[in-house]
Amino acid sequence: MNIEDLEKIAVLREKGILTEEEFLKEKNKIMNKETSKDEVTENKKIIIPKGMKKCISCNEVISKSAKICPHCGRDERTLAQKNPAIGCLIVILSIIGLWIFITALSIILN
Numbered sequence: 001m002n003i004e005d006l007e008k009i010a011v012l013r014e015k016g017i018l019t020e021e022e023f024l025k026e027k028n029k030i031m032n033k034e035t036s037k038d039e040v041t042e043n044k045k046i047i048i049p050k051g052m053k054k055c056i057s058c059n060e061v062i063s064k065s066a067k068i069c070p071h072c073g074r075d076e077r078t079l080a081q082k083n084p085a086i087g088c089l090i091v092i093l094s095i096i097g098l099w100i101f102i103t104a105l106s107i108i109l110n
Contacts, residue, residue, distance in 0.1 A: 005030045021070065024049070024061050 006027065013023040048054060053064050057074040068075055080087030 002030055019070075020049070020052070021060065021062055024052075 009018060009023055009026045009030070012018040013020070018026070048061055051064055052061050054060070055062050055069040055072060055074060055076065058069060058072040060069065060071040062069055062071070062076075067077055075082070080090065
């Protein structure tokens with residue numbers, strides 16, 4: 001492991017030149033340089049810091065509050081978050097469906 005490289009990217013992160021995501025990406029690159037290929041494939045588990053998540057598309061570590069992945073540009077929002085009208089429609093249809101189910105059940109039981 002190259003300590004000097006780790007120190008360099010830590011300084012860049014402290015100065016605000018590197019974001020937390022970029023720092024973690026570079027740190028993983030440095031840490032994996034000196035491990036063998038077999039060790040890398042066997043030890044695929046990456047620790048994700050609090051407040052971070054993995055992008056669904058590129059598997060890079062990004063902020064949980066990120067709406068768009070800074071690495072691949074994928075929109076991380078759900079369909080209901082992208083279009084609130086669809087979310088409202090889903091809620092209304094669920095209520096109607098539940099009402100129909102309860103009404104049918106009461107008819108059958110009576």
